Amino acid sequence: MALTPEELQILQRIENQLKDMPFYVIEYVRSKKRAxxxxxxxxxxxxxxxHFFQWLLREGLTDAKDTPSIPYSVLAELKKENVELYLEYLKEESIPHEKESVKKRGQAVVALSVNALKSLFNYLTKETEDEDGESYFYRNVMSKIVLHTKRETASRRAQKISSVILNEHxxxxxxxxxxxxxxATLASGLARHRFNRDKERDLAILSLFLGSGIRLGETARILVKKINLKKQLIDIKRKGSKEDTVRVMDQAIQHLKAYLDIRESRYPGSNDVPFLFVTLYGGTVRPLSRRAIENLVTKYTAAFAQGEGMSPHKLRHSFAADFIRNGGSIVLLRDQLGHSNIETTSLYTNLSNKDNEQVLTRMTENRLKQVNKERQ
Structure with missing residues (x-):
């Protein structure tokens, strides 16, 4: 299995983090990687x-001298009150920041911490096995923790998304x-030179987001050998390393073909790189990173809007909204986007308000007609 330089770097960071973890966390990571x-x-x-283990040490909730020495019995004996105090600490802890004197964690980071701990505790209480064939412990305090988040209707969420996506025109x-x-918007000759070198590649990337709805990570991991231009299909790797095949619109296929035609001549050595999208760095060809793809999407969309740029995810939203507008079913869209839950996909049925507006307009017109009839 080919790995991008980013993925290799992430795996190395995981190994570095595991050097300072208890044995049961190492077991957890190995198990989840296999899964x-x-x-x-x-x-x-x-x-x-x-972060959590460091907090346990500072609060004196363990007699261990360092993180690797913390036994799982400490987790088994944690009270709900202890966990709630940790969550309060997460929300209130001041974080050093370049631009702000005091910065607090957002709700998303707190939710990530809760999900991480829930996953670890579920593993320790359900999937582990000691010498007697029993789980390491059975009392799961994290099962008692409920994170209350702001609720909003699907329609409200759709309204917020629709304000920052591209419509069909x-x-x-x-x-x-x-x-x-x-x-013509570029001021320097160097910028124009780089744009012309990368034009076919960048158009292929942008067109692919808008012509298939695939994710940023999926785009970065596309392999050249997995593209079928004739059938307009691309084999991709979804979240959780799931293999899938996505259908691509004709315009995106044409842009991909134009890029593939110049790929080796524009980026010498790219024939030896299995990943589709490449760049030159110090004269060496290498896969284009997710960060680089994200940056180029933001750059081009900002120039188009003459304002704030958009993320690749917003282009995915744009594709999904256009799919529904053109009569696509929610089931087909779920498969196209690679959602595991159709409830996530159902959000896009609310992205276009045209039908709703037309119904309300007809209702108003009919009521006025009825009033006029009664007056006559």
Whole structure:
């Protein structure tokens, strides 16, 4: 299995983090890697565990001298009150920040910490096995922890998303802008040179997001040999290392073909790189990183909007909204986007308010007609 330089770096960071972890966390990570949990998620979880164990040491909730020495019996004996105090600490802890004197953690980081701990405790109480064939312990204090988040309707969430995506006309105009007008916005000759070198590649990336709805990580991991231009299909790796095949719109296929035609001549040595999207760094060809893809999407969308740029995920939203607008079913969209839960996909049925507006307009017109009839 080919790994991008980013993925190799993440795996190395995981190994470095494991050097300062108790044995049962090491077992957990090995088990979850075999089960297909993404290395990126595991690394984020390890950062949260490190923070949690350091808190246990500072609060005197363990007699251990350091993190690797903390026995799982400490976790088995934790009270609900202890965990709630830790969550309060997470929310209130001041974090050094370059621009702000005091910065607090957002709800997303707190939720990540809770999910990480729930996953670890579930493993320790259900999946482990000691010499007697029993789990390490059975009392799961994390099962008592409920994280209350702000609730909003699907319609409300859709309204927020729809305000920052490209509509059906803008999708066309955006790609036309990159192809025919973007170069004129560049002030320096070096910037124009780099744009012309990367134009086919960047158009292929942007068109692929808008013509298939695939994720950023999935895009970065596409292998050249997994592309079928004739059938307009690409084999990709979804979350959890799940293999899938995604269908791609004709325009994106045409942009991919144009890029593949110039790939080796524009990026010498790229034939030896299995990943589709590449760049030159110090004269050496290498896979384009997720961060680089994200940055180029933000750059181009900011130039198009003459304001704030958009993320690859917003382009995914744009594709999904256009899919529904053009009569696509929610089941087909679920499969296209690679969602495991159709409830996630159902959000996009609320992204276009045109039908709703048209119904309300007809209702208003009919009521006025009825009033006029009664007056006559």
């Amino acid at each position: 297909g949990l993404s290395p990126d998620t595991l690394l984020q979880y390890l950062y949260r565990y490190q 803008e999708i066309h105009d955006f790609l036309q802008f990159i192809e025919h007008a973007y170069e």
